[in-house]
Amino acid sequence: MSDIPPRRVPLPYLNDDLLWKILVKTDPKTAGRCRTLNKAWRYKLSTTLFVKMNYQENKNRSTTLIIGVGYPPTNDNSQWLLRTNPQNGKQVQLNLPVNINHFGFYSMIGSNNGNLCIRFFQDGLNSMLLIWNPLTRNVNYVSDEAKKHCCHAVSLYAFGYLFDTIEYRILHVYKRHFSHKSMSWTLYNSFDAA
Structure with missing residues (x-):
């Protein structure tokens, strides 16, 4: 090792206006991830002004937007899933591969x-997980671990697709019972699909 310390160069200051212009031009997923930087950016990136500007920048990209509206379970039984074409604003038919x-x-x-x-739930608390690609119409069903423990306790899910492989992962975090102080978790991958 050398006795010469490495040179430290201070990072240039990027003002908020420049960062705002950069984030407005990013795709919505990246902008959503940047909301976790700090409270100030979480607030700024959640405003209707940012959403409108980000939409204007991204509307000409060849994408389809799927919007989930509602908080299940409700008296109306489910969320509404809308699929829209951002280029012309028209709704595209989105039929789920299961009948509810x-x-x-x-x-x-x-x-x-x-x-x-x-x-999705068919009857009461009997739930399943569905991995679906609307473009290729590929469907995989995965058993939901929530039916094996106290279904009304805390139950959270996260979903992601790995870039370097061709598999997805579902993380399920839950409490086995209300009285437990610790959380348990289950990790599914595409090989667990039935």
């Missing part, structure tokens, strides 16, 4: 690389 009866509901866990992860 009036006792069931569904909720969007997440989406990544065109794959949607949806948790």
Whole structure:
């Protein structure tokens, strides 16, 4: 090792206006991830002004936007999933590959690389996880671990698709019972799909 200390160069100061212009031009997913930087940027990137400016920058990209509206379970039984074309604003038909009866509901866990992860209930608390690509119409069903423990306790999900492989991951964090102080977790991957 050398006795000469490395040169430290101070980073240039980037004012908020420049950062704002950079983030407005990014894709919505990157902008959403940047909301975790600090409280100030979380507030700024959540404003309607930013959302409108970001939409104007990204509307000419060849994308389809899927919007989930609602908080399941509700009296209306499920979220509404709308698929729109940002170029012309028209709605495109989005038919789920499962039929949900009036006792069931569904909720969007997440989406990544065109794959949607949806948790759906057919009758009461019997739930399943659905991994679906609307473009290729590829469907995978995964058993939901929530039915093996106290279903009304805390239950959170996260969904992601790995770039370096061709598999997805679902992380399920839950409490086995209300009285437990610790959380448990289960990690699914594409090889667990039925």
